[in-house]
Amino acid sequence: MNNTIQLLTITLLSFLLFSCGSSSSNKNSNSGTNNGEGGGNNPTRPNKSDIKIAIIGDQSISDNAHKLLKMIKNEGVELLLINGDFDYKNNPAAWKKMHDDILGSDFPIIAVAGNHDADDSWELWQEYQRITADWDANPNLSCSGTPGEESSCIYKGIKIVSVSPNQFDYEHVKYINKELDGDNGWKICAWHKNMTKMQTGNKLDEAGWGVYEACKEQGALITTAHEHAYARSYLFSDIEHQVIANNDPKTANLKRGETIVILSGLGGKSSRPLQRDDNWWAHRENANTGAVAGALICSFGKASNKADCYFKDITKGVVDAFTLTK
Numbered sequence: 001m002n003n004t005i006q007l008l009t010i011t012l013l014s015f016l017l018f019s020c021g022s023s024s025s026n027k028n029s030n031s032g033t034n035n036g037e038g039g040g041n042n043p044t045r046p047n048k049s050d051i052k053i054a055i056i057g058d059q060s061i062s063d064n065a066h067k068l069l070k071m072i073k074n075e076g077v078e079l080l081l082i083n084g085d086f087d088y089k090n091n092p093a094a095w096k097k098m099h100d101d102i103l104g105s106d107f108p109i110i111a112v113a114g115n116h117d118a119d120d121s122w123e124l125w126q127e128y129q130r131i132t133a134d135w136d137a138n139p140n141l142s143c144s145g146t147p148g149e150e151s152s153c154i155y156k157g158i159k160i161v162s163v164s165p166n167q168f169d170y171e172h173v174k175y176i177n178k179e180l181d182g183d184n185g186w187k188i189c190a191w192h193k194n195m196t197k198m199q200t201g202n203k204l205d206e207a208g209w210g211v212y213e214a215c216k217e218q219g220a221l222i223t224t225a226h227e228h229a230y231a232r233s234y235l236f237s238d239i240e241h242q243v244i245a246n247n248d249p250k251t252a253n254l255k256r257g258e259t260i261v262i263l264s265g266l267g268g269k270s271s272r273p274l275q276r277d278d279n280w281w282a283h284r285e286n287a288n289t290g291a292v293a294g295a296l297i298c299s300f301g302k303a304s305n306k307a308d309c310y311f312k313d314i315t316k317g318v319v320d321a322f323t324l325t326k
């Protein structure tokens with residue numbers, strides 16, 4: 001009898017242990033799956049059909065540059081576009097590490113050369129270029145061309161054409177037309193330098209009007225840096241002669257022949273005072289307005305023809321908001 005009771009007890013305990021172990025194992029397994037799926041549910045992410053891109057330039061590896069990248073991450077940005085002048089210390093490794101540490105080494109980034117990156121020596125530029133080439137190889141990007149000099153990348157259907165006028169010797173206008181002809185999706189042009197009238201400080205005529213006009217003719221959003229300030233123009237039908245097609249301060253309809261110019265050079269290096277008072281800007285941020293460092297962030301509708309954009313400063317918060325349509 002005792003033996004029978006012992007046998008029954010052992011059988012019952014074994015059953016209970018097995019059941020608990022199995023249940024616990026299933027729970028862990030399910031939990032793992034849920035975590036995997038939930039990893040993409042960042043609460044700050046925009047609507048899933050939107051593609052959130054941040055555009056900056058003139059970074060440095062200062063505290064403000066770090067703060068800005070953290071802000072960009074917290075905003076749920078999924079692609080970063082850097083329009084030149086990277087770390088100002090000729091230190092490609094430190095510049096890359098800053099992005100790896102804050103955004104993660106697999107974060108999609110497109111970077112194009114500025115004068116501080118490519119003027120000093122060919123060897124130094126090649127170090128930067130190796131980093132930009134690695135970034136271009138991100139599995140979420142499809143890039144062609146020469147990284148950091150003249151390249152074209154597609155991210156979830158958005159075409160980003162990066163060029164380097166007055167830095168490297170290319171036929172950029174031809175390239176822009178080749179890459180953007182027939183593309184009816186969202187298009188972004190990116191480079192570092194300016195024309196004097198397309199910035200708010202003391203920068204000289206360097207980029208030439210050709211790249212501006214070519215991107216406008218293709219209906220691409222034009223983004224630059226170099227001057228350490230932010231400025232957003234009204235809709236231009238002629239950029240070289242500053243002909244404004246529409247001065248609606250909050251919306252702009254981009255189409256072939258009409259676009260806006262964005263100067264986004266508050267990446268963390270410094271904020272410079274306003275030096276010009278041109279009337280084609282819908283919004284300006286600089287040292288006079290108390291801007292410190294910030295990014296233009298746009299949520300491009302994948303299914304819709306609308307993009308919601310804002311410029312957010314690390315201390316002032318959102319200081320400009322507008323809508324693009326196409």
Ligand SMILES: [Fe+2]
Nearest residue numbers: 085114115226
């Ligand atoms: Fe520059």
